[in-house]
Amino acid sequence: MNIRQHIQHLAKLGTTGTLEDRLPMTDVIIEEKHDGHRYTLQVGGSSRCWFVSRSGAVAEPDSWMVQIHDASDQALLFDGEYELATGNSTAAEVSRADTEKRFVVFDLLQVGDKDLRDLPLSARRELARDAVAHINHERLVFVDGFHCDKFDHDDLHTLLHKINSKRNDGIALEGYVVKRLSMPYSKTYGYKVKLTETEDAIVMAMDNGAATVGQISGGKCWSVGVVPIPDSKPVRVMDVIEFDHLGWTGRGFRSPRFVSIRTDKPASECHMMLGRKPKENAK
Numbered sequence: 001m002n003i004r005q006h007i008q009h010l011a012k013l014g015t016t017g018t019l020e021d022r023l024p025m026t027d028v029i030i031e032e033k034h035d036g037h038r039y040t041l042q043v044g045g046s047s048r049c050w051f052v053s054r055s056g057a058v059a060e061p062d063s064w065m066v067q068i069h070d071a072s073d074q075a076l077l078f079d080g081e082y083e084l085a086t087g088n089s090t091a092a093e094v095s096r097a098d099t100e101k102r103f104v105v106f107d108l109l110q111v112g113d114k115d116l117r118d119l120p121l122s123a124r125r126e127l128a129r130d131a132v133a134h135i136n137h138e139r140l141v142f143v144d145g146f147h148c149d150k151f152d153h154d155d156l157h158t159l160l161h162k163i164n165s166k167r168n169d170g171i172a173l174e175g176y177v178v179k180r181l182s183m184p185y186s187k188t189y190g191y192k193v194k195l196t197e198t199e200d201a202i203v204m205a206m207d208n209g210a211a212t213v214g215q216i217s218g219g220k221c222w223s224v225g226v227v228p229i230p231d232s233k234p235v236r237v238m239d240v241i242e243f244d245h246l247g248w249t250g251r252g253f254r255s256p257r258f259v260s261i262r263t264d265k266p267a268s269e270c271h272m273m274l275g276r277k278p279k280e281n282a283k
Helices: 003-010 063-071 121-135 155-166
Strands: 026-033 038-044 048-052 076-084 099-111 140-142 145-151 175-181 191-192 195-205 212-218 219-228 241-246 257-261
Touching: 026 121, 038 063, 076 121, 076 140, 099 121, 099 195, 121 212, 145 155, 155 191, 195 219, 212 241
Parallel strands: 099 140
Antiparallel strands: 026 145, 026 175, 038 048, 038 076, 076 099, 175 191, 195 212, 195 241, 212 219, 241 257
């Protein structure tokens, strides 16, 4: 698998349902959720270092990534989160050019000429941990996680309580991601656990500082509500935005709040959650 084949593969990967739909689950890894931009990073094995967003767009790698690439004797294709070097960041802060960044690795898709995507996550995690340790660079880190033999609704509530406790202690923690260790690679094989729910949606129209947003179902984009947009945010029609909310009412989102413009996510991945009934105004 070369990097161009990987970009084509990104466009074909599907989505998953909610965590609660899957409970109880067995043999999972629970990782802290990092809030930055999702990228794949290839070092070694080619004439250049490749840094690719989840939409397949090729970005300019940081100078320290190029240094790792030049020192690598075989191809390594990592999947992870690009965030501030301090570890506490938002997607908007990561987009700024005047901040130092790091890459948090949570998966390894290729070593040399061997494609690892069909291996279980447990095997890929071990290989990723070893590869990051061997590179030994302060800007390339492996995601922390803890194993759980069985994960049920009680464990879900425990994680939510832990998030709330850390926030009350002044520790920035967006949430957790629960992943089944038996799963082959997919962009969306993890399930997010957060105090507030978040959605990604396509801006269908703008009117007096409010965005009518839509999500995809059955090959069409359906309106799912209106999100207020701060005056300082340059949101345009057809942008993908992230917003949080306090739940789905059946007709829209309760108390939606703009979070960021998602430059790293294509509109084609803004799928409507299973079980929601779209309004009759598809575009």
